[in-house]
Amino acid sequence: xKRFLLxxxxxxxxxxLVGISVEFYNRNHNTYKAKADYVEKNKDQIELAxxxxxxxxxxxxxxxxxxxxxxxxxxxxxxxxxxxxxxRFKAELPKLKAIVFEISYQSFERKxxxxxxxxxxxxxxxxxxxxxxxVPLSERLLITANxxxxxxxxxxxxxxxxxxAYNEFGYMPRNGSLARIKYDTSKIYSTPSLKRxxxxxxxxxxxxxxxxxxxxIHDCIAMKIKVILLSPPxxxxxxxxxxxxxxxxxxxxxxxxxxxxxxxxxxxxRTFEFKNEWFADPDHLNDEGSKQFSKIFNERVLSxxxxxxxxx
Amino acid sequence: MLFxxxxxxxxxxxxxxxxxxxANRNLKLQNLLIVASSFIFYGWWDWRFLLLLIxxxxxxxxxxxxxxxxxxxxxxxxxxxxxxxxxxxxxxFFKYFNFFVDSFVDxxxxxxxxxxxxxxKIVLPVGISFYTFQALSYSIDVYKKKLEPTHxxxxxxxxxxxxxxxxxxxxxRATHLLPQFYTKRTFxxxxxxxxxxxxxxxxxxxxxxxxxxxxxANRIFxxxxxxxxxxxxxxxxxxxxxxxxxxxxxxxxxxxxxxxxGFSLMRNFAxxxxxxxxxxxxxxxxxxxxxxxxxxxxxxxxxxQGGTGEKARNTFIVFLLSGFWHGANWTFIAWGLLNAxxxxxLLLLNKNRINTDTAALNRILPTLKETLQIVITFFxxxxxxxxxxxxxxxxxxxxxxxxxxxxxxxxxxxxxxxxIIPVIILVTAEWLQRNRQxxxxxxxxxxxxxxRWATYYAIVSIIFLLxxxxxxxxxxxx
Numbered sequence: 091x092k093r094f095l096l097x098x099x100x101x102x103x104x105x106x107l108v109g110i111s112v113e114f115y116n117r118n119h120n121t122y123k124a125k126a127d128y129v130e131k132n133k134d135q136i137e138l139a140x141x142x143x144x145x146x147x148x149x150x151x152x153x154x155x156x157x158x159x160x161x162x163x164x165x166x167x168x169x170x171x172x173x174x175x176x177x178r179f180k181a182e183l184p185k186l187k188a189i190v191f192e193i194s195y196q197s198f199e200r201k202x203x204x205x206x207x208x209x210x211x212x213x214x215x216x217x218x219x220x221x222x223x224x225v226p227l228s229e230r231l232l233i234t235a236n237x238x239x240x241x242x243x244x245x246x247x248x249x250x251x252x253x254x255a256y257n258e259f260g261y262m263p264r265n266g267s268l269a270r271i272k273y274d275t276s277k278i279y280s281t282p283s284l285k286r287x288x289x290x291x292x293x294x295x296x297x298x299x300x301x302x303x304x305x306x307i308h309d310c311i312a313m314k315i316k317v318i319l320l321s322p323p324x325x326x327x328x329x330x331x332x333x334x335x336x337x338x339x340x341x342x343x344x345x346x347x348x349x350x351x352x353x354x355x356x357x358x359x360r361t362f363e364f365k366n367e368w369f370a371d372p373d374h375l376n377d378e379g380s381k382q383f384s385k386i387f388n389e390r391v392l393s394x395x396x397x398x399x400x401x402x
Numbered sequence: 403m404l405f406x407x408x409x410x411x412x413x414x415x416x417x418x419x420x421x422x423x424x425a426n427r428n429l430k431l432q433n434l435l436i437v438a439s440s441f442i443f444y445g446w447w448d449w450r451f452l453l454l455l456i457x458x459x460x461x462x463x464x465x466x467x468x469x470x471x472x473x474x475x476x477x478x479x480x481x482x483x484x485x486x487x488x489x490x491x492x493x494x495f496f497k498y499f500n501f502f503v504d505s506f507v508d509x510x511x512x513x514x515x516x517x518x519x520x521x522x523k524i525v526l527p528v529g530i531s532f533y534t535f536q537a538l539s540y541s542i543d544v545y546k547k548k549l550e551p552t553h554x555x556x557x558x559x560x561x562x563x564x565x566x567x568x569x570x571x572x573x574x575r576a577t578h579l580l581p582q583f584y585t586k587r588t589f590x591x592x593x594x595x596x597x598x599x600x601x602x603x604x605x606x607x608x609x610x611x612x613x614x615x616x617x618x619a620n621r622i623f624x625x626x627x628x629x630x631x632x633x634x635x636x637x638x639x640x641x642x643x644x645x646x647x648x649x650x651x652x653x654x655x656x657x658x659x660x661x662x663x664g665f666s667l668m669r670n671f672a673x674x675x676x677x678x679x680x681x682x683x684x685x686x687x688x689x690x691x692x693x694x695x696x697x698x699x700x701x702x703x704x705x706x707q708g709g710t711g712e713k714a715r716n717t718f719i720v721f722l723l724s725g726f727w728h729g730a731n732w733t734f735i736a737w738g739l740l741n742a743x744x745x746x747x748l749l750l751l752n753k754n755r756i757n758t759d760t761a762a763l764n765r766i767l768p769t770l771k772e773t774l775q776i777v778i779t780f781f782x783x784x785x786x787x788x789x790x791x792x793x794x795x796x797x798x799x800x801x802x803x804x805x806x807x808x809x810x811x812x813x814x815x816x817x818x819x820x821x822i823i824p825v826i827i828l829v830t831a832e833w834l835q836r837n838r839q840x841x842x843x844x845x846x847x848x849x850x851x852x853x854r855w856a857t858y859y860a861i862v863s864i865i866f867l868l869x870x871x872x873x874x875x876x877x878x879x880x
Binding site: 091093094098101104105207226227228234237238241242245 | 408412591595609855858859862865866870
């Protein structure tokens with residue numbers, strides 16, 4: 091037995107050391123930390139908060155915005171998570187004048203529960219608990235929450251630090267499948283995963299999220315915060331293959347807010363749709379696309395902040 | 403609690419430590435520890451289902467004692483029938499209630515008599531098919547006087563709930579596992595190390611092979627109308643490796659874990675994809691279930707003793723039941739039927755016991771004939787897996803139609819390198835070790851520790867770097 095334990099210990103020790111290195115590296119190199127740190131540092135001056143999924147995250151680089159922005163859009167984000175972040179921070183951002191919520195075609199039919207793989211990040215960096223009960227033991231460390239993903243990130247970070255580089259706002263350029271296939275649209279058509287994105291429907295989530303959005307909007311109106319409902323640019327193939335019923339349901343929610351004061355619907359889905367070279371993949375802008383869109387977005391937000399009323 | 407989870411990685415050393423250092427002087431205490439840790443392991447999913455497990459097991463325990471007290475055949479039959487009815491009743495309710503109601507309604511609707519059925523929201527308790535069959539083996543063996551009933555409830559509950567194999571097998575026979583709880587276990591270094599190796603290989607099969615194959619197989623099966631015939635074929639092959647990696651990986655971890663505690667569990671997989679015919683495949687795939695059906699269904703039905711018709715009938719019954727055991731869906735029944743159709747000709751021609759040894763025995767490479775046999779058997783089983791994986795029969799047929807289209811000869815439209823590498827590692831390692839219990843079975847071989855350890859570290863690195871997204875074990879749903 092002694093021999094078994096001793097050899098197990100000797101065998102396990104290097105694995106443990108690597109595990110500690112992986113944890114240490116990832117704790118200090120991730121966009122959630124960058125975002126949380128930025129918000130913490132600038133919370134008294136932040137006037138705009140951007141929520142949403144990776145579509146908003148990769149579409150708007152706060153580097154090109156001239157007002158202090160809380161970058162709360164995250165990869166795989168969903169409205170119920172956005173709501174938790176909003177609730178957590180709304181009292182801590184005294185100068186907040188506007189918030190951006192994503193109203194992309196898939197936004198309303200996604201809801202993350204206790205099993206979501208990114209819950210641990212929201213708990214670690216924003217103090218948000220999206221678990222059914224207390225935070226599970228395995229979710230308290232990055233390496234135990236998702237050993238495979240963080241090991242890969244660690245190796246990639248060491249081998250190609252430029253690929254996982256991000257700025258102080260936690261913005262990260264996206265390099266995707268369109269560049270890899272040299273923007274050959276015929277290849278997109280033969281790859282269902284590129285063509286038929288977000289076709290899954292979830293009517294329960296839809297109902298839940300539409301009620302949630304309504305709640306947030308009324309809360310913001312009461313606090314005199316403007317609400318921008320934004321759908322960032324998408325590639326034409328993505329637009330063409332949207333599931334009709336799902337799109338109709340999304341649009342019916344938007345119809346409810348068309349004439350509500352303080353609520354602004356900015357739908358850019360088709361604005362750049364034929365600009366192949368500005369897309370990373372069918373539903374995300376690449377760095378250049380993000381730069382172009384961020385500038386447009388900035389001008390429009392500034393106008394709104396000045397209360398010119400032209401954007402309604 | 404999943405074997406491939408952090409919770410289990412913490413749970414296992416704690417139970418191991420308590421078992422060998424705290425409870426080691428008292429057999430009863432060791433068994434009690436196994437019962438307690440098994441209940442924690444199972445209750446991690448949903449503690450309420452523990453009550454079901456305890457109830458089902460208690461019935462068989464008391465039936466066993468009652469069987470001992472009577473020699474009246476009629477009473478004995480009533481007792482064993484009670485055990486069968488209770489176990490299959492529980493299984494039937496939780497697993498098949500909605501299926502039978504829906505099928506009944508569909509049948510009447512087809513006949514022009516529309517009925518409105520009731521559908522209950524029934525949650526399937528994890529592993530119910532496994533522990534039910536294990537408990538049944540106990541009462542049937544006691545009835546057949548192959549086994550003395552136990553008067554030790556702790557040993558009995560340890561046998562029923564033994565955590566390494568509780569939720570997905572191997573389905574142990576009482577005659578094999580229960581006596582192991584009566585005897586003192588001593589720590590055996592060689593067995594424990596071999597157990598660790600088997601766990602490592604099981605984790606590789608599950609995390610690297612199955613979880614990576616799952617990503618592609620799910621994508622292809624979920625969007626089969628959009629893919630070319632060649633991609634559909636690749637999807638079916640990936641599913642074949644997914645289910646093998648998933649289920650045999652689980653069995654490896656279960657057997658390896660049991661060895662750490664001084665137990666020997668039966669082998670559940672013996673490199674089934676190297677089989678040269680379907681009969682050999684079924685001697686090598688899910689051995690604990692196949693032999694369960696052989697001993698408790700096929701042989702009582704008359705086995706191979708009767709004429710041609712009876713043999714074929716018994717085989718069909720066993721395969722259909724085996725399909726139905728997997729789940730309440732016509733797809734599983736179709737899968738069982740297909741396998742019966744593959745198997746029956748061999749049985750009737752008396753060719754079902756031709757390949758009883760290992761392929762390419764004493765050689766590194768198989769002969770051309772063996773290669774062809776292995777490839778054909780693999781594709782036959784892969785074809786049957788399409789029915790197993792599809793959501794319904796219509797989807798399975800459409801998938802098959804798409805696969806055999808002109809586009810079968812085109813280049814697949816997915817980048818598959820990430821999955822092909824683990825599959826190649828799996829097939830190569832298992833081929834080289836096909837005469838041994840598992841791919842990392844080095845017992846009796848002199849391999850320098852640095853080489854062995856380098857191999858283990860390489861596998862650990864592959865698990866961490868090439869591992870797929872964590873997926874639940876497929877067989878948990880059965």
